[in-house]
Amino acid sequence: MMDVALVAVFAALIAAFSLVPGINLVVVPITLQTLAVGLTAMVIGPWRAFAATSLYLLVGFAGLPVFANGAAGIGVLARGSAGYLLSFPLYALLVGLLAQAVVRRGWRQRWLRLFLAGLVGSFTLVHPMGIAGMMVNVNLPLAKAFTLDMTFWVGDLIKTAIAAGVAVAVHKAFPALLATRRVPGPVTA
Amino acid sequence: MRAGAQLFGQHLPTGSWVHRLGIGTKYALVLLPSLASLVVRQWWLALALVALGAGLLLASRIPARWSLRLPWYFVVMAVLVSLYGFIAVSWQAGTTTLANIIGALLVSRVLTMTTPAADLVDALVGVARPLDRFVPQASERFGLAVALMLRSIPHLVDSFGQVRQAARARGLQRRVAGLLTPVVIMAVAHAQRSGEALTARGLGDPDDRIER
Amino acid sequence: MIRLEGAGVTVAGFSQGRPVDHTILHPITLDLDTPRTAVIGANGSGKSTLLRLLNGLTLPSQGRVLVDDLDTARDGAAVRRRVGFVFTEPLAQLVMSTPADDVELSLRRRHRDRSQRRALARHLLTEQGLADLADSSVHDLSGGERQLVALTSVLAVEPSVIVADEPTTLLDLRNRNRVQTALLALPQQLVVATHDLEFAAACDRAIVVDEGRVVADDLPGRAIDSYRRLMGAT
Numbered sequence: 001m002m003d004v005a006l007v008a009v010f011a012a013l014i015a016a017f018s019l020v021p022g023i024n025l026v027v028v029p030i031t032l033q034t035l036a037v038g039l040t041a042m043v044i045g046p047w048r049a050f051a052a053t054s055l056y057l058l059v060g061f062a063g064l065p066v067f068a069n070g071a072a073g074i075g076v077l078a079r080g081s082a083g084y085l086l087s088f089p090l091y092a093l094l095v096g097l098l099a100q101a102v103v104r105r106g107w108r109q110r111w112l113r114l115f116l117a118g119l120v121g122s123f124t125l126v127h128p129m130g131i132a133g134m135m136v137n138v139n140l141p142l143a144k145a146f147t148l149d150m151t152f153w154v155g156d157l158i159k160t161a162i163a164a165g166v167a168v169a170v171h172k173a174f175p176a177l178l179a180t181r182r183v184p185g186p187v188t189a
Numbered sequence: 190m191r192a193g194a195q196l197f198g199q200h201l202p203t204g205s206w207v208h209r210l211g212i213g214t215k216y217a218l219v220l221l222p223s224l225a226s227l228v229v230r231q232w233w234l235a236l237a238l239v240a241l242g243a244g245l246l247l248a249s250r251i252p253a254r255w256s257l258r259l260p261w262y263f264v265v266m267a268v269l270v271s272l273y274g275f276i277a278v279s280w281q282a283g284t285t286t287l288a289n290i291i292g293a294l295l296v297s298r299v300l301t302m303t304t305p306a307a308d309l310v311d312a313l314v315g316v317a318r319p320l321d322r323f324v325p326q327a328s329e330r331f332g333l334a335v336a337l338m339l340r341s342i343p344h345l346v347d348s349f350g351q352v353r354q355a356a357r358a359r360g361l362q363r364r365v366a367g368l369l370t371p372v373v374i375m376a377v378a379h380a381q382r383s384g385e386a387l388t389a390r391g392l393g394d395p396d397d398r399i400e401r
Numbered sequence: 402m403i404r405l406e407g408a409g410v411t412v413a414g415f416s417q418g419r420p421v422d423h424t425i426l427h428p429i430t431l432d433l434d435t436p437r438t439a440v441i442g443a444n445g446s447g448k449s450t451l452l453r454l455l456n457g458l459t460l461p462s463q464g465r466v467l468v469d470d471l472d473t474a475r476d477g478a479a480v481r482r483r484v485g486f487v488f489t490e491p492l493a494q495l496v497m498s499t500p501a502d503d504v505e506l507s508l509r510r511r512h513r514d515r516s517q518r519r520a521l522a523r524h525l526l527t528e529q530g531l532a533d534l535a536d537s538s539v540h541d542l543s544g545g546e547r548q549l550v551a552l553t554s555v556l557a558v559e560p561s562v563i564v565a566d567e568p569t570t571l572l573d574l575r576n577r578n579r580v581q582t583a584l585l586a587l588p589q590q591l592v593v594a595t596h597d598l599e600f601a602a603a604c605d606r607a608i609v610v611d612e613g614r615v616v617a618d619d620l621p622g623r624a625i626d627s628y629r630r631l632m633g634a635t
Contacts, residue, residue: 001333001393005384006377008334012341013376019342020349039373055334062313063219063300064339073297074223078289080270137227137289139274139282165366166373173374307502333496336506340498343540379493386494389458389486390507391558394478 003048010040010052011059015066033068034126034156037088038095038118038163043170045178046096053088083133087126095121103171103178110171114164122156200305201256207249208303212312218245219300223293232281235288242295249303256302259291267291310335330393337383341376348375403433403455403484403562403592407464410450425450426613428464433592437585439601439621440594441628442610448594451610452566455592456484468562485560485589489567491547492539500526500542500550501535507557522557529553529583545576549583556587565593569600598625 017036041049060066063073067085076085098117107113127149134145171177202208210218218241226238246256259267267290275283300309314332321327352371387393409428414421426447433455442448453459454466457473457480466473468480488494497503504522512518526535529549539547548568555563565584569577581600584591593600601607607624609617609631617627 001387002381002384004330004334004393005337005380005387008337009341009345009376009380009383011334012338012345013373015338015342016345016349019346035369039369043373043377055338058313059335059338063297063304063309064306065301066342073293073300074220075290075293075295075297078223078227078293079266138270138286139278144273162366162369166369169366169370170373170377174377177377336497336502340496340539343538344492347540382488382490382493383496385458386486386488387496389456389481389488390494390496390555391478391481391510392496392506394481 006044007048007051007055010044010049011055014040014053014056015059018066018068034084035159035163037092038121038160039166039170041092041095041121042099042114042118042163042167043177044096045100046093049092049096050089053092057085057088078137080134080138081130082137084126084130086133087129090129091121091125094125099167100178111164111168114167115161118160118163119157122160126156127152201251201302202305203250205248205250205303207245207299210303212304212308215300215304216312219296223296226289226292230285230289232284232288235285235292238292238296239288242292242299245299246295246302249299251302256298257295259294263294306339310339326393333387333392337387341379341383344379345372345376348372402469404467405429405431405433405454405461405464406467408454408461408466409463410447410454410459411462424613426454429615430464431608431615431618433590435590435604435606437591437604437606438593439604439607439624440592440610441596441598441601441607441625442594443632446610447613448610449566450613451608452486452564452592452594455562455564456481456486458486482558483560484562484564485555485558487548487552487555487563487565487568489570491544491551491571494551495539495547495554498538498540499536500531500539500553503539503550503554504557507554510558525553525557526550543576544572545579548572548576548580552580552583556589560589562590562592563587565591567594567596569595569597598628601625 014033014036017032020032037053040052043049044052056066060076061074067076068081076082095117098120099114102110102113102117130152131142131145131149134140134148135142138145140148222238222241226234243257247253249256267287270290271283271287273283274286310332313335314328317328317331320331321329349372352368352375355371356368407428407430408426409424410426411422411424414423429451440448440451450459454461454473455468457466457477460474468483471479471483473480495503497506501519501522504525505518508518508521512521523532523535526532529552531546531549531553534542534546534550539550542550552563552568563584568584569580572580577597581597581603584593585603591604593604595601602621602625604621607617607619607621607628608615609624609628611631616631617624619627
């Protein structure tokens with residue numbers, strides 16, 4: 001049940017960060033939402049992060065107002081931001097796998113490697129899917145969608161850097177979270 | 190507004206026939222037309238989606254100043270987003286984008302404004318039930334995860350507020366990472382305690398109804 | 402009836418880069434059959450671990466723990482049905498958003514009918530004086546009210562033993578009294594860890610734990626005296 005609880009609480013974290021006021025940038029609301037998705041991927045590992053982001057999307061699609069600006073329902077799929085939303089589970093899986101490798105191998109320069117892992121996920125999945133979403137939903141040609149997507153790059157770099165920093169601190173506090181095997185500690189559940 | 194209230198305060202009961210529709214019917218009314226319109230992308234279908242959403246919301250007898258009100262940031266976004274279609278492609282393309290965004294919002298509202306949140310959760314868990322055949326306890330665990338998630342949102346929003354205040358008191362509010370680290374550490378600790386409590390309550394244990 | 406047979410807990414840890422075992426609880430053998438038993442000890446003494454052994458939340462690294470002759474390591478689910486556990490922090494153990502829903506969740510196993518479940522949940526909450534709060538958000542309740550809801554949810558499973566780990570530590574005086582009164586009034590066997598020596602004195606037996614060992618096991622008056630001497634507060 002520990003896995004269920006981690007998945008549920010991190011889905012809640014993404015929702016909470018989506019609801020905390022952020023900045024609106026015309027097409028895609030910039031909130032702490034993507035930061036929370038990055039954190040989830042780097043902190044709880046690939047499969048739990050995949051489950052947490054999927055749970056977040058499912059609950060939102062089902063009609064509970066957990067998306068940015070209190071939006072809810074399948075309606076968000078009509079928006080320019082649909083591609084970004086749908087990329088979350090895949091991003092969480094990929095970045096989670098990379099982050100897990102970084103933590104398990106005990107590599108030095110953890111922050112830098114986590115930061116790079118986050119960027120790999122962003123630029124191979126989030127941005128391409130975001131661009132595709134804008135092309136389909138808003139009729140933008142590739143070049144325009146790409147230009148618009150570029151406006152998020154700086155914010156993305158900053159958010160990934162912050163997420164990596166926070167993740168390093170959290171793994172120091174909970175070394176067992178991504179450990180290779182369960183540490184035979186007192187908690188067996 | 191409190192996140193908890195925000196989360197569950199969308200349901201506005203009036204007892205209309207729209208409210209009384211079965212949840213399956215409501216989901217069908219929301220999902221099928223929205224998806225159809227998103228896939229087909231025709232201006233007339235998108236306008237029909239707006240008409241469907243507005244019609245059902247009016248029939249729900251929820252005052253239109255709530256049910257049909259569009260937040261200003263939403264309007265600004267929708268107009269700006271469709272502007273490109275109007276200018277560079279055709280009026281049909283612009284109309285499709287604009288009407289799809291507004292129509293999908295209105296139709297979604299039919300669900301959220303006429304259905305208690307608990308019923309939405311139940312429906313979601315019901316959809317997961319067929320999975321039980323492949324993964325034991327799948328829908329039960331899924332239901333617990335949804336419930337625990339919704340319960341934890343206001344808790345996390347509050348802990349974010351507390352950390353922000355504590356940081357302000359120490360004059361540290363500038364560093365975002367410094368603000369977020371305690372929130373995430375609290376979240377992990379909260380998850381671990383909740384996981385233990387779930388286990389201690391025997392939730393997620395194999396079903397024992399037959400045994401008794 | 403709970404019996405510990407040489408039950409001890411060690412965890413793997415690291416010290417200066419080398420793996421070492423930390424002993425949290427040295428092997429303990431004792432029977433818990435008194436109606437109300439208090440477990441007292443300093444923070445980090447191992448009393449939480451001792452309590453967690455009782456319903457299988459922690460499994461012993463050596464020896465075994467038996468609840469009505471069921472081994473916690475082998476019959477975990479059956480043990481958890483017999484031994485209910487109340488935690489220190491009430492908000493972590495409430496799953497649902499309202500007290501009524503949370504109690505109903507505990508009833509799901511035994512009562513299939515939803516309306517019957519609903520009525521029973523309300524009845525149980527009324528018994529704890531929480532009828533008015535049944536449909537409020539658990540987030541809006543006071544700490545004591547949350548703890549009573551948590552207790553009601555645990556009782557709804559109809560356990561024969563209640564284990565409570567510092568259930569009043571986070572509460573103010575009024576709420577502390579309320580939760581303490583509710584716990585002492587239970588017909589079930591109670592095992593409670595507490596820093597509140599008045600609460601311990603109201604039990605029938607007190608066990609003092611220090612540095613992972615049981616150092617006193619006696620009537621509350623005498624056990625509390627030895628605890629006071631131990632803490633250097635004579």
